[in-house]
Amino acid sequence: MLSEQALTEIARERAKYPEDRAQSALLAALRIAQEDQGFLATEVMDYVAHLLGIEPIRAYEVATFYSMYDLQPVGRHKICVCGSVSCFLRGSDQILAHLEEQLGIKVGETTPDGLFTLREVECLGACLGAPMMQVGDRYYENLTKDRVDSILAALREGGDDVG
Amino acid sequence: MPIIEIDGKPIDVAPGTTIMEAAQALGIYIPFFCYHPKLSVAANCRMCLVDVEKAPKPLPACATPVADGMKVSTASRKAKMAQQGVLEFLLINHPLDCPICDQGGECPLQDITMGFANPHSQYTEEKRVVEDKDIGPLIATEMTRCIQCTRCVRFGQEIGGIMELGATGRGERMAIGTYVAQAVRSELSGNMIDLCPVGALTSKPFRFTARNWELKHTPGICPHCSTGCHIDIQSRGREVMRVLPRPAEAVNEEWICDKGRFAYAGLAADDRVTQPLLRVDGEWREVSWAEALDATVGGIEHLLREHGAQQLGGLISARASVEELFLFQGLLRGIGSPHVDHRLTQQDFRADAAMPLYPALNMALEDLEREPVILLCHGFPRNEQPLTNHRLRKAVLAGGQIFVLAEQQRDFNYPVTQIVAGAGADVALYERLCRYLEQPEAIAELQGDTVLVRAAQALRAADNPVILVGSGALRHPRAAELLYWIGQVAALAGGRLSWLGEGANSAGAWIAGCIPHRLPGGAASPQQGLPAGAMWASGLKGYVLMDCEPTLDCWDGAAAEHALCAAELVISIGCFSREAQRYAHVILPAVAFGEGAGRYINNEGREQPFRAAVRAAGEARPGWKILRVLGHSLGVEDFAFMELEEVTRAWQRAVGEFPLDVTPLAPFPHCASGAHTAAPLLRMGEWPLYRSDPLVRRSAPLAQQAVARLHPEQAAALQLHPGVVEITTATGKALLPLVLDRKIPMGAVWVPMGFPETRDLGPAMGPCAIASAPTVAAAALAAV
Ligand code: SF4
Ligand code: SF4
Ligand code: FES
Ligand code: FES
Numbered sequence: 050m051l052s053e054q055a056l057t058e059i060a061r062e063r064a065k066y067p068e069d070r071a072q073s074a075l076l077a078a079l080r081i082a083q084e085d086q087g088f089l090a091t092e093v094m095d096y097v098a099h100l101l102g103i104e105p106i107r108a109y110e111v112a113t114f115y116s117m118y119d120l121q122p123v124g125r126h127k128i129c130v131c132g133s134v135s136c137f138l139r140g141s142d143q144i145l146a147h148l149e150e151q152l153g154i155k156v157g158e159t160t161p162d163g164l165f166t167l168r169e170v171e172c173l174g175a176c177l178g179a180p181m182m183q184v185g186d187r188y189y190e191n192l193t194k195d196r197v198d199s200i201l202a203a204l205r206e207g208g209d210d211v212g
Numbered sequence: 213m214p215i216i217e218i219d220g221k222p223i224d225v226a227p228g229t230t231i232m233e234a235a236q237a238l239g240i241y242i243p244f245f246c247y248h249p250k251l252s253v254a255a256n257c258r259m260c261l262v263d264v265e266k267a268p269k270p271l272p273a274c275a276t277p278v279a280d281g282m283k284v285s286t287a288s289r290k291a292k293m294a295q296q297g298v299l300e301f302l303l304i305n306h307p308l309d310c311p312i313c314d315q316g317g318e319c320p321l322q323d324i325t326m327g328f329a330n331p332h333s334q335y336t337e338e339k340r341v342v343e344d345k346d347i348g349p350l351i352a353t354e355m356t357r358c359i360q361c362t363r364c365v366r367f368g369q370e371i372g373g374i375m376e377l378g379a380t381g382r383g384e385r386m387a388i389g390t391y392v393a394q395a396v397r398s399e400l401s402g403n404m405i406d407l408c409p410v411g412a413l414t415s416k417p418f419r420f421t422a423r424n425w426e427l428k429h430t431p432g433i434c435p436h437c438s439t440g441c442h443i444d445i446q447s448r449g450r451e452v453m454r455v456l457p458r459p460a461e462a463v464n465e466e467w468i469c470d471k472g473r474f475a476y477a478g479l480a481a482d483d484r485v486t487q488p489l490l491r492v493d494g495e496w497r498e499v500s501w502a503e504a505l506d507a508t509v510g511g512i513e514h515l516l517r518e519h520g521a522q523q524l525g526g527l528i529s530a531r532a533s534v535e536e537l538f539l540f541q542g543l544l545r546g547i548g549s550p551h552v553d554h555r556l557t558q559q560d561f562r563a564d565a566a567m568p569l570y571p572a573l574n575m576a577l578e579d580l581e582r583e584p585v586i587l588l589c590h591g592f593p594r595n596e597q598p599l600t601n602h603r604l605r606k607a608v609l610a611g612g613q614i615f616v617l618a619e620q621q622r623d624f625n626y627p628v629t630q631i632v633a634g635a636g637a638d639v640a641l642y643e644r645l646c647r648y649l650e651q652p653e654a655i656a657e658l659q660g661d662t663v664l665v666r667a668a669q670a671l672r673a674a675d676n677p678v679i680l681v682g683s684g685a686l687r688h689p690r691a692a693e694l695l696y697w698i699g700q701v702a703a704l705a706g707g708r709l710s711w712l713g714e715g716a717n718s719a720g721a722w723i724a725g726c727i728p729h730r731l732p733g734g735a736a737s738p739q740q741g742l743p744a745g746a747m748w749a750s751g752l753k754g755y756v757l758m759d760c761e762p763t764l765d766c767w768d769g770a771a772a773e774h775a776l777c778a779a780e781l782v783i784s785i786g787c788f789s790r791e792a793q794r795y796a797h798v799i800l801p802a803v804a805f806g807e808g809a810g811r812y813i814n815n816e817g818r819e820q821p822f823r824a825a826v827r828a829a830g831e832a833r834p835g836w837k838i839l840r841v842l843g844h845s846l847g848v849e850d851f852a853f854m855e856l857e858e859v860t861r862a863w864q865r866a867v868g869e870f871p872l873d874v875t876p877l878a879p880f881p882h883c884a885s886g887a888h889t890a891a892p893l894l895r896m897g898e899w900p901l902y903r904s905d906p907l908v909r910r911s912a913p914l915a916q917q918a919v920a921r922l923h924p925e926q927a928a929a930l931q932l933h934p935g936v937v938e939i940t941t942a943t944g945k946a947l948l949p950l951v952l953d954r955k956i957p958m959g960a961v962w963v964p965m966g967f968p969e970t971r972d973l974g975p976a977m978g979p980c981a982i983a984s985a986p987t988v989a990a991a992a993l994a995a996v
Pocket of ligand 3: 133137171174
């Protein structure tokens with residue numbers, strides 16, 4: 050179900066913890082599985098739980114807690130807009146509304162062309178640059194509607210890491 | 213020892229005690245939801261906040277250990293504000309639908325709100341709604357009511373041993389559920405209903421049928437296995453409405469299994485008999501007691517005259533009370549028949565003479581938790597004695613080691629080392645274990661038996677390990693050989709034998725003399741009778757059956773049916789008629805669960821009396837009264853009992869004091885090895901969890917489906933695919949859905965006992981053939 054490489058990486062994570070603490074490797078194992086598979090289907094979580102010898106429900110609990118895990122297929126770019134206090138005070142709701150309008154989707158949805166998924170998440174620890182969002186591995190801070198437009202345009206043109 | 217003060221009262225407690233525990237010791241009530249003395253501390257509901265001097269903020273009493281000199285106030289202004297605040301938050305998302313909630317009247321949230329909340333809420337926004345889950349036929353969910361205390365989750369993880377419920381999602385979206393739709397499978401699942409402090413988890417069978425304040429409570433003893441859990445039978449009028457556990461730390465702590473909790477639903481079965489039934493010219497007729505007793509007594513007298521008492525046999529279940537068992541054997545022996553037995557599921561009786569007085573645990577259930585090394589011989593207590601299994605689980609969690617020798621792998625809910633050899637080869641496991649115990653120096657050279665060698669080493673290293681004889685050992689077709697080897701293992705390992713009794717009153721049945729070779733109290737019977745299996749083989753002319761359905765309860769249902777149908781007289785004393793009508797001539801209605809009084813002796817040797825919770829249905833009579841009348845009418849001496857207590861006293865006089873620790877009366881004989889069935893395919897049968905007695909079989913919420921199980925490789929070798937298969941034995945056929953299961957050994961097919969569908973197949977273990985079902989038959993089955 051997972052690639053050789055993913056299995057090796059999970060085994061390496063597992064080895065970091067004592068025999069009876071398999072659960073400690075769960076966060077990392079789920080991340081590796083998601084990178085390998087694109088998202089965490091129930092069968093993937095079951096398999097990870099099986100690899101670690103823990104009950105599947107433990108994997109479901111962790112995977113549904115963190116917004117970084119995707120339980121459904123996502124678009125090529127996952128846009129995570131912070132909606133927590135600092136960002137909210139600096140207008141994150143308007144940024145979100147603007148994104149919805151520009152992409153033609155609601156929070157939680159994926160554009161029909163499979164390019165963008167839009168999410169609202171909790172504080173990403175970049176309050177200094179509020180309002181902010183994360184796309185892929187990268188943070189975009191001090192957002193305005195114009196800046197959002199230019200980021201979207203660059204992403205549409207094929208960039209993965211635009212700034 | 214820290215000395216602390218709660219609400220001005222000083223107390224001296226052990227270090228590490230929490231404020232909650234100290235307050236309870238002082239009799240001071242602190243409200244709580246998530247705290248439970250048998251579960252780990254989660255401290256997530258915050259209901260137990262108390263005001264601790266010098267602490268800036270209120271602290272959770274359930275999670276705060278005491279410190280010397282601590283001054284706690286549970287009712288200061290600060291504490292009160294904390295309590296009110298927590299309740300206000302908890303109620304924000306609670307639907308407050310008490311009038312339609314089954315928990316109403318027995319709900320901590322209701323009570324604590326009445327006692328501690330601010331009557332005014334500031335909340336005017338929308339409440340969240342959580343989707344209900346379908347988690348099976350036993351537990352109804354109303355998840356919007358959940359307060360996320362996680363008691364149910366912790367129960368699954370810490371007590372049930374299979375974690376099925378979890379808390380998924382985060383913050384406002386957190387919800388309790390299974391995530392993927394599935395029924396909970398734990399045999400202890402019903403306890404979550406009791407643990408849930410709100411109406412989120414309620415009993416499906418009981419739902420919407422009564423309010424708790426309408427119910428009468430009667431203390432009872434569970435009749436479904438040898439643990440003998442204490443139960444609270446709750447009734448309204450003449451009806452048992454539900455069964456809950458009654459706290460008994462030494463027996464069931466505060467749990468019961470789902471069998472004990474939901475079997476009562478079987479009382480509603482449509483074949484419950486409440487009026488004596490007589491077969492007249494092949495037709496069943498309801499008759500008066502007088503007529504039925506005339507027919508019974510007349511029939512027995514006729515049989516005695518024509519064929520002699522040797523042609524009459526009596527079989528009774530191990531759910532009968534001590535009094536009934538005592539009278540039953542007294543009746544049979546009083547009219548001259550030595551053939552009396554209760555061991556319906558057994559087949560091999562060659563070790564009878566050596567058996568101890570009764571199958572005793574030889575220790576307290578609580579002691580089981582502390583055993584470091586246990587060898588479990590052929591048993592699956594998770595099915596057979598669920599709450600004894602709970603003690604074994606605790607032993608393992610405390611660092612104990614359990615080795616299991618058996619004929620197939622099973623789903624233990626704790627780590628054990630299972631050593632299996634398929635049916636036919638399993639006796640040899642014990643033989644090999646003895647070799648390794650005998651010659652430790654040779655162990656190093658032995659190859660390929662590493663697990664068994666490990667067991668041998670652990671047993672040798674342990675001081676007086678427990679050799680636990682499971683119910684499966686006595687049911688084994690070569691039980692006597694097993695027992696011989698088990699005795700050898702115990703001797704070589706310097707261990708002690710301990711027995712897991714099968715029925716609620718197995719101990720009582722042995723002690724009361726419902727066995728063909730011993731009288732009440734264990735003295736050898738002057739006249740050796742036939743044991744259960746042999747009664748069928750000998751084709752007696754008459755049978756008296758009490759509280760059993762031999763066609764489903766016996767090791768060989770087909771043989772039982774054959775013998776019963778051929779007999780001239782079959783008297784069935786019991787609560788249900790469907791099976792009995794196939795073979796009986798008279799059916800005498802006896803009281804059912806909850807309607808009778810008596811006493812059981814559990815696996816520990818604990819005598820546990822119980823009384824009736826509700827009046828008998830219709831014309832049903834207590835078993836002991838029926839037996840008394842029969843004995844009296846048939847001229848048996850000393851049968852003129854008027855009260856149950858007189859029977860109890862007569863039993864006590866006959867038995868005297870019985871020991872709690874028993875040893876085999878003689879070394880187990882070395883029996884010749886029984887013919888090993890060299891069949892290409894062996895039928896392996898056992899009674900599934902909810903098919904073990906007439907009442908539980910009739911409980912609709914506990915319905916189980918009959919299926920055949922095969923190892924996937926065995927199925928492939930036989931070119932069988934999941935679907936319907938036809939199993940054929942010398943005596944009959946059965947059509948069953950096939951399930952692939954890696955736990956079944958090669959060369960065997962698992963086919964359950966206790967189902968009408970498999971009745972005709974005969975012995976629980978024996979040769980059989982399997983084939984894909986003919987399409988017509990399969991279609992017919994699918995249509996059902
Ligand atoms: S379902 Fe009941 S026991 Fe489980 S978390 Fe919710 S309130 Fe607690
Ligand atoms: S463990 Fe045995 S005695 Fe206890 S409730 Fe279950 S069946 Fe009844
Ligand atoms: S509140 Fe948005 S990054 Fe912290
Ligand atoms: S009872 Fe202490 S926090 Fe729930």
